Amino acid sequence: MTRSLRIGVDVGGTNTDGVILDPSRSSEPDRGIVAWHKASTTGNPSDGINNAITAMFDESKIDPGEVASVTIGTTHFINAVIEQDQARLAxxxxxxxxxxxxxxxxxxxxxxxxxxxxxxxxxxxxxxxxxxxxxxxxxxxxxxxxxxxxxxxxxxxxxxxxxxxxxxxxxxxxxxxxxxxxxxxxxxxxxxxxxxxxxxxxxxxxxxxxxxxxxILPFARKTITSFQSAISKLNLKCPVFITQNDGTLLLATAAAALPIRTFSSGPTNSMRGAAFLTQNSIKESMMVVDIGGTTTDVGLLLANGFPRQAAAFSEISGVRTNFSYPDVRSVGLGGGSIVRRDSDGKLRLGPESVGYLLPEKAICFGGDVATATDYTVLGDEKVNIGSRELVVEAGLEGNLKDLKDLVKRMLERAIDNMKTSAEDIPVLLVGGGAIIAPDELAGASKVVKPEWSGVANAIGAATARVSGIIDTIENTETKTSSQVMEDVSKRAVEKAIEDGAKADTVQVVEMDHLPLQYIANKSRFIVKAVGDFDFSRQIAGVEEATTGTTEQDGMAEFAKGSSTTDHTLKEVIDAPEIDISSYRPKIVGREWIISETDLAWISTGCYILGTGGGGSPYGHMLRLREIMRSGGVVKVISPDDLKDEDLVACGGGKGSPTVSIEKLPGDEMIQSQTELYNFMKVQPNAVIALEIGGGNGLQGMILGASTNMNLPTVDGDWMGRAYPVAWQTTPVVFQETPVFLPSTICDGNGSVMFMTQAKSELMVEKAFRAALSQMGSHVACAKAPVTGKNTKSWVVEHTISLSWRIGRAVALARSENRIDSVAESIIAEAGGDESAKVLFKGKIVGVERTLRMGHVYGEVIVEAMDVSGGERAEFQGKMKIPFKNENILAIKENPDSSETVVASVPDLICVIDAQNGEAIGTPEYRYGLLVLVLGIVASEKWTSTPRGLEIGGPKGFGMDDVEYKALGKFRKPRSVIEEFAT
CATH class of the missing domain: 3.40.50 (Rossmann fold)
Structure with a gap:
């Protein structure tokens, strides 16, 4: 008997959907769909799978021997983590x-x-x-x-x-x-x-x-065994697959070993199902809008039939991970969304929902709660759900037009946020709640509501393919980038075939090439190839995947694993929530004792002051927090309290961000300081950050708390922001001869390099940069100390205080649900309207990057848009922001196609995520992000002299034709110590 049919089942939290599909008939009007089924999810997932497949067999009268595969999508594994269920976690x-x-x-x-x-x-x-x-x-x-x-x-x-x-x-x-x-x-x-x-x-x-x-391995074995038991009871002798979150599939044996790859596969299944349903009518990228009972998921389906992937990091129940996730945004809109009018008379829709209780609670079913489904039944006589008479009797007709307009606006807004250009794009509506959506939407070239869209997730499971992914760092010295990409692509194709794909169906669907900063002739290449499963190679029954583990054995093994206790690791309790508005930092005498709350706010502020560069402070924040939890005390002092004869140490990291995310710090930073001061035979009295912007903004505090002397950190730094090279500092502005000699770099693995003499700080920088690639492409640097007297003359003052204030403003805006005014809050902390301003608001619609001399140069383009959910944009046109690691200029495009430079270095040009108030670094710029562009006036240490502007202004970046014009008047940040000292 020919095995040609594929079964797809998606086991969701509310419904279990199933479909039987004949791929050989996919081009026919019915898309080869032999049968489909939707029912409530059961407590035992195997029962739900059994019921769904049995119902489809009864409907279609097919022979189980015709089934070539069963593919299951499930939320069970991610739910175990989200629910933090000790019974399912080992x-x-x-x-x-x-x-x-x-x-x-x-x-x-x-x-x-x-x-x-x-x-x-x-x-x-x-x-x-x-x-x-x-x-x-x-x-x-x-x-x-x-x-x-x-x-x-x-x-x-x-x-x-x-x-x-x-x-x-x-x-x-x-x-x-x-x-x-x-x-x-x-x-x-x-x-x-x-x-x-x-x-x-x-x-x-x-x-x-x-x-x-x-x-979750033991629980995964148990669950997958239960899935296979259900298949076995149906006399199906075919391989069982589990869907991954990138739209491809795994044999059940592999999924039992890698259950995390199934996390959040539901949205991907829906999008892949959408691609299948429109394969003959739409050959371009399209927006998929999956409307459920409570939420609407919106994602961009690329022309290759796979979803656009999210940023590098994804969060699962508060844990950062870096595996592939579809870029999906959720909106509180669904068929069960509750409709009401507020006391101000404004109609509200969601985010509250009756969810799976829709058949009981909705008015059209005899309930007493007005839902979006009720209004759909009222407004469209073709909708055959519940009783229209009941809705009419409830008197909802007066709200109908307002509700339709509101649904339309919410969907248009969600779609526009996910688009990568201003061009109209096809929109495909799927999910059980798709009936509430209008037939026309602004920004959509056409709106498609295909038949069977209610089980698109099961269709996506049935049609999932096999993938092969290669993510590697390769040498480009003897081959061109295109030649290396060709080699890596071949390896990805081979990997897909090795994982079960049929050779003649495999094609490359994604490829990316990322040059590595400060590393000569090295690039990161990422290639993904996909193909159809080769059923001729392997017909696996249920016994293959269970590996001898029965359902009961899995339970017993798991119970034993979950009871293991380790007494050598102390339990840690999350810090309690604080009242941000009433919080006061701890000042003892003239020393600011940093708390975990202070640290979190300072980290947020440091990244914003990084002006796109400096690297994320996240890893440094974790390290400093661990020092504090282990008993370390972090102290900050005002530069005013330094004695003239004091020695102020300085250090920071140099190297490629790609290395820093993989090779986490050891003792190299403190070693570089120790080597330097042993060589100089002196000891410092305090520490200062090289730059406040980015990760190095926390480095002074890390060094101070890591030394035996527990040195205080000066509330200030040598840049007042982040710059791409270490000679762009205020001491170099005020002293032409080298300031920071001797200097030392350490790789943390036994190599130490000293620079004791040089003609300029620029030469020191060049020498150390040249050594980087031979020292692991990431080093710690210690610079000779500066006297207290010179520190007070050269420092950009109170920048730790400014970071703290900016971070507190962001945290307060979040806690009070007023992120749309976060820009104004930051401006208030940065000196007010005379010292800072909003330069632009909109969406990133273009990003270009290239690597030159170890630095990433590029340009980001932002198109005007209302980022707070309204209908009218505050700004018009576009803004271009060139960058060299950090943002250099903000250029406004005028209606007549001319351009105006509205801000330039040394003033700070900060790009902030409009959705959460956090900084966005230049490596994180990507299409579709909604952003705020802020300008903050630079310290007078940069702007008061021609040499300061030559080093830190446009000329310092080779832009001799751009003249610096101050955004406003600099106002020195207010010291936290001065404000809160008793």
């Missing part, structure tokens, strides 16, 4: 192959306390890890690994994660694989998860994903 041990790195940022450091205490059972740091160029940090030490495996075994923790620095590009040494083999020899019953098999570059985020994956 304790995990984590082994890092990292050598001297990452010790300041232990595993799960940024997790919600309850989830961390529930999952993290033990961790250890051992030798191993690679540099970005593939050379060894150190090889693994098998004896170390054996000792740690014995400890883990004694603790009874069966789920183990191995995470090596740059392991995703480790194709020669295979450190994670070798470590796993050693552990298995000691502890054969353990489940071992290799981080490189879970996610790609991004050490902490990949580790997080691997830990979540390891924790």
């Amino acid at each position: 304790k995990v041990a984590i082994m890092r192959l990292c050598g001297p790195f990452s010790k300041g940022v232990p595993p799960c450091i940024d997790w919600p306390a309850k989830l961390r205490n529930l999952i993290r059972g033990y961790y250890c740091l051992v030798d191993g890890g690679l540099e970005v160029d593939g050379n060894l940090i150190s090889d693994i030490n098998e004896e170390q690994i054996r000792r740690e495996a014995e400890i883990i075994k004694r603790k009874g923790i069966k789920s183990i994660v191995i995470n090596g620095v740059f392991s995703p590009v480790d194709i020669h040494y295979k450190q994670e694989e070798r470590a796993a083999k050693v552990i298995k020899s000691i502890y054969p019953e353990a489940d071992i998860v290799l981080s490189k098999q879970v996610a790609n570059l991004g050490f902490l985020e990949r580790e997080n994903a691997a830990i979540l994956n390891a924790s």
